[in-house]
Amino acid sequence: MHYKHEDFGITNTPVREVEKSPKITGDSWVQQDWEPQDEATKAYVSSLADGLGLLEGSRPTTQRKVLRCLSDFLIAVKTAPSGLVCWPMGEATYREAAYGYDVAQRVMRALLASGKLSLAQEAERPKKGKGLSAVYQARKEVAPDALRFKPHGTGPAIQVRDSKPEGYAFAGGEKPKGAILGLSQFKGQYEALQADMRAINKVMVIHPLRSPEDEEWAGGKRIFNDGRLDKGGRIYGGWQNKKAADRLHFTIDGEAVCEIDVKGSFVSLANVLFGESEIDLGSDPYQRIEFVRSGPPHMRSFAKELVSALLSSSPKKNRLPKGKKKDGNGKPIPLQKEYNLPKKVPAKFYYNQIIEAFPFIKNMDREAGTLMFVESSIIVKALLSLAQRKTPIVAYPVHDCLICKRSDEAEVIKALQEAFIEEIGQCPYLDVEYSNQGPKIIEPIRIESPKPKESKSRSRYAYLDWNIQDDISLIED
Known part of the structure; x- marks a missing residue:
């Protein structure tokens, strides 16, 4: 049957829905990554910890853990415009972190007792698997703008999550995440990946990303899926929660940024990796x-x-x-x-x-998970090459695009193109966006002598049991 595209203008009568109490969403998460950057911040955090009764009688090693936990809380409050923060309290969250579950519990209880923190929404627990984190309301004045923090580098810069529990979804369509796995089971495999992320984060700390509202980000975490180090692998950070249009107004070192986007990243990768003849x-x-x-x-x-x-x-x-x-x-x-x-x-x-x-989609039987891993590997390769230069260059990823200073645009484009060519033999179209002018298209490039089809990354990244269960959107704005 033929359908006219004028039909797209038809307005459907909305279905009457039962009203439910709206869910509260936190603006930021309490991570396990930070400590005071300068003496003034250290003095403030120490004074806060002392006032909460968290330091008296504690050993120096425990005191350091408390200060790091409070630092994680304070930076979450700083980057949450409403003061609403998510603070996960599952024991697995603190596995191999800079401090343990017991320290996090003590610090949270002290903050709740002092009135500096209150429960806004209880955690939602499914019958099996993990649930939704509780959301807390923090008093914004507890985290003054002058506070400065840095990653301590002792906790994991990468994270591996198990496959998601089957057979359960929250009301409203939310799905639980897979449990965080200990890195010790990946000994001999994860260390190089973590070293790469720490090198990238080190440059971010020196050149933080800042919003017009004075929110600041300086470091991300690479997360792998389904209990494997060759699944997923994207870098995640708080700046990614902001709208694309708002990100264009961010600054790095006081300088305006641009956003370099890979046009149709996943479709382009699938075309190269799975197409019988590239289109x-x-x-x-x-x-x-x-x-x-x-x-x-x-x-x-x-x-x-x-x-x-x-x-x-x-x-x-x-x-x-x-x-x-x-x-x-x-x-x-x-x-x-x-x-x-x-x-x-x-x-x-x-x-x-x-x-x-896109006929190549038919050839992808159970190999779709390859795409996220290949994309993340290319982005990490580009970021690492920039971070390891004699004069390091910083860029902040949003999955298939990079945010950088406008003065670094040419170098970041070159690094991204080289990473694509090294991995798959060509680089797709790139799109560069700015806050005060129209976008710019960068033409695709490929190596002069393309690799034979059988030696392309298709065979390098092909696995028998790919089957993405992640509800993270693969296609970005």
Whole structure:
């Protein structure tokens, strides 16, 4: 059956939904990474700890752990505009960290007793697996803007999470994360990965990323999925929670930034790794999809949702994936409602057009997890090459793009291109965005003599048991 694209303008009658109390979302997380950077900050944190009764009678080693725990709490409060912070208290969270679960519990209880912290929302526990962290309301004045912290480098800079529990999802579509695994079981394999992240974080500490609201970030953590060091591997940091348009107004060392984005990163990687013959995807791969070309502008975003589903799992072609946006009650908004799609057009209509545009997706059977790992390896390679220069250059990743000073733009582009070429033999189109001018497109490049198909990264990154269960969006803005 043929469907006219005028149908996309049809307005569906919204379904009446039962009202529920909205979920509270924290602005930041208490990590296990920080300690005072200068004497003034150390004196403040020590005075706070002493006032809370946390230092009396403690050994020097315990006192240092308390100061680090309080530092983690204070930097979370500093970077939370509303003062709402998530503070995970599972024992696994503190495995191999700079201080243990017992210290974190003591510090939290003292803060709660003093009134500097209060419970805003209790943790939600599923019947099996991990739940949602509790959310706490902190008094903003407890963390003055003048405080400065630095990573102490003694805790893990990488994290490995187990596969997610099967058969459970929170009301509203939330899924529990896999449990944090101890790094000791990966001895001999994780040390080099952690050293790379510490080298990257060291440069971030010297050149922190700052928002116009004076929020500051200086360090990230690389997280692997499904209990493997060749699964996932993206770098995560608090700056990634900000909207793309807001990130363009950040600064590094007081200088304006730009954001260098890989155009259609996952689609481009899949084209190289799994395509029988590589396709020229153009500067906007999604324009190859017929319903994007002929439909309203918002259909491009809809197409990215479906491509993400196809690349990350094997969705049932007779239904659309769950929407990621939520209503005021925290309930997922169906894609059909979000994009105002006509009910009479089946999901298969959209999926077929995507496969027609990107036929290499058919060759990816259970290997989709390769894409996130390859992408993260390329980004880490680029960041490391910049961090290890005689005069280090800093860049902050947002999965498939890098934020850097405008004065470093050319060097960061070159490092990203070289990392792509080394890994897969070519670099896709890049898109550079600025806060006060239009974007700039960087043409793709490839090595002069492409590697034979069998020696490309497809074989290097091919595994038998890939099957992403992560609900992290693979396709970025």
